[in-house]
Amino acid sequence: MQFDWSYFFSLFSLPSFWHACVTVVQLSALAWFIGMLLGFLLASAKLSSAAWLRTPAALYIWFFRSIPLLVLVVFVYNLPQLFPATGSVLSNPFYSGLFALVVTEAAYMAEIHRGGLISVAKGQKEAGRALGIGLVGLQRLIVIPQAFRISLPTLINEYITVVKLTSLISVISLTELLTVGQRLYAQNFLVMETLAAVAVYYVLIVTLFAWLLQRLERHLDLNLRTPQTLDDAGTEWLRQQAQPLHARPRPTAVAGSAPALQLQNIHKRYGDHQVLKGVDLNVASGQVISIIGPSGSGKTSLIRTINGLERIDQGEIVLFGNSFISAGDNLNSPQVREGVRHIGMVFQNFNLFPHRCILDNICLAPRYHGSSKALSEQQAYALLDKVGLLAHAHKYPHQLSGGQQQRVAIARALAMEPQIMLFDEPTSALDPELVGDVLNVIRDLAREGMTMLIVTHEMDFALSISDRVIFMEGGNIQLDASPRAIREEEAGERVRRFMGLEQPSATALAAAL
Template sequence: MPFEWPYFFSLFTLQSFWEACITVIQLSGLSWLIGLVLGFILANAKMSPKPWLRWPAAVYVWFFRSVPLLVLLVFVYNLPQLLPFTRDVLGVPFMAGLVSMVVTEAAYMTEIHRGGLMSVSRGQREAGRALAIGRIGIERLIVIPQAFRIALPTLINEFVTIVKLSSLVSVISLPELLMTGQRLYAQNFLVLETLLAVAVYYVMIVTVFGALFRWLERHLDLQLRRPETLSTTECEKLRQDAMPVPARTLKTSPGQPQALQIRDLHKAYGQHQVLKGINLKVTPGEVISIIGPSGSGKTSLIRTVNALEAIDQGEIILFGEDYITASTNADTARVRQGVRRIGMVFQSFNLFPHMTLLDNIMLAPHYHDLSPSDTQCRAQALGLLDKVGLLAHAHKYPHQLSGGQQQRVAIARALAMSPDIMLFDEPTSALDPELVGDVLKVIQDLAREGMTMLIVTHEMEFALSISDRVIFMEDGLIQVDAAPDSIQRHPADDAPLERIRQFMGVNKTNG
């Protein structure tokens, strides 16, 4: 029996097929969208530290990924026999199909979203917390935009799978493409011609939506965005919009509280005691470098100061006010208020990769409503970029910068909150030697302006040249707390000072 080409082509003018096409698109689109949202909620539940959220989500995913869609379809369509009140909804084939597909897809989408969410590094959330952005703000502004981009190719693939799976809904008599075809060839027995036409309709749907999704993927792909360095003229023009960063004036007065006071601070990771009773006072305007061998607890110490790590014992007092104790929850208003006064610069920069440099800097002031208007917020951010010498790169993305430039942006981002104290966690350790100088110069300028700073560093010369005090940590304790001068010029032999001199590679100059 010859292939009936005229009949095959006539199937593309048949209204019932085009209506079935629309049904497939509606069913697939809605299943994808609702599954996407439900899957996201379930992914968050599955990643929650709370077992009463994590376990039900895990059981849902396990169960509905195991049940075949065909079984679920027939079950849901017949559910009104058991639960008559569901008849108005589930008795409609489209709705029964939608519910079944959403329930199945949500389980798959949960795992896709979980992959995306897990790919966003811990440093991104920490950078958000260091900017005192709340939990929901961090998810909305920092994590979800990145996780969605990572998950998008797999989510798109899932849409194609859903389109094809929708043919199964024919089993409950929904007139989608396959059902429409079946009805036709049951009358004329032209099975091959009809099924080929059905296949072509599916291919058309997948191709059109595939192209749309590819456009969306390209639109969101940050690697494809390559804004140029601004020319001198463009830069000058932008500088006119910038608000110069006002010079800091260090107001010290007698009786003024310490900027920071740490009392008997203990911290352990499990059984491992990392901080074993730290006591430290920092006067406003003081620059303190923290040095010591690897694993001595330097990073842990400054992370406790901006509440990135909880403490087990002791207290931290900020400008004379209670701030953190062992029982403090990092999510309280008091801690967030304190964190707002502290800027943090991380070893690995932790810039937000989905935002331009300007947006990175504007994010926190915008979130906290620090500026009266968007224009002013932008002007301040431009001023800060200019201060760190990166105005010409304002519209670039972090991936387009060198490590040293990224670290300078990270400093500008922290400064955008007008902090009273700056914490630096080995700010140059991740940099190539030739890039270190520019970052250190920015920190030096801040020291000159009277910024209170705690700097964990392995740059010994820098520590000696910039600091009012150098703290040497070893074995979870402050072993030496001395002015650079006394480290370099101490006249008498003094065992702890000798140890720090040895560690820093400093030759004693007898004074």
């Protein structure tokens, strides 16, 4: 029996097939979109630390990924037999099929979203928290946009799967492509020609929407965007738009000129390992303190407790004379977030938001906290000019060198007009030739009177810039002294050896042996 080409081509002019195409597009688009939204909620619940959210979400995903869609479609369509009240909706094959598809796809898309969510680096969330952004703001502004970009290729593939799965809804007589084809070849017995036409219709739908969604994917791909360095005229224009920087008023301190920061008996442990063992430290306004010591001595853990990135197990942190963080406090409370706004944090690995340009990285937190778009952008231009990167305002982080990214991170922290700046080894991830630019920015802040705590391995820098140098070892502060005392006094001998400023004496070597 020969293939009837004339009949095959005639099927592409049948209105019933084009109406069925519209039904397939409507059904697949609604199922994909609704399933994507519900899947995100399920993924978030499954990643929750609360068991009452995590367990039901995991059970839902397990159950509905286990049931064949065909079985679910037939069950949902016959559900009015058990629950007559659902008959007005579920007796319609379109709504029954949509419901079954959504329930199934939500389970699959939950795992796609979960993969995207766990792929967002922990440092991104910490950077948001260091800017005083709440949990909802973190998800909306930082996590979800990045997770969606990561998940999008798989979500596009899932849409193609949904389009093909709509053919299963023919089992409940929905007038979609396969149903129309079955009715035709039941009349004329031209099965091959009819099914070939049905396949072409599906290919057309999949091709069109895959192309549209892939265009969206390319639009969101930051690696395809061309770096835009402004010329001298553009830079000068932005400089004219910049808002002059003004120091933020300090919070009111208690009488007696309280220190800017007080750490009182701070203890911190990770499991059985105690990293901070009763640290006490007072920091006066305008002081620059460098924190040095061997790896594992608790330096980074110490400054992470100061801005609420780590809980403390015992003790209290006091900010400008007011209680800030105590053991057991909820670090997402409004009180802690308000205190964090007075403390800027610069991370070792920059933690810039990759989905936002440099200007948006700096403007994000001020706008979140109520600053107008125009004012926040003017201040951002001024800060970029301050760190020497005004010409790069519209680039993305991946288009900058490591040293430039770190200077942007400093500008982002300064955009919150903090009274205290924390630096966690700000140059350790940089090539040696890039270190100087970052250190110069920090030196400028020191000259301006910014209160700073700097964890660093740049020993010469620490001695040249600091009012005090803190040497930590074994979770305790072993020495708190001025640079002069470390260079000249006997108490600084251990620190000088650590810095490589002198060789150990024969007596010390003999004692070590």
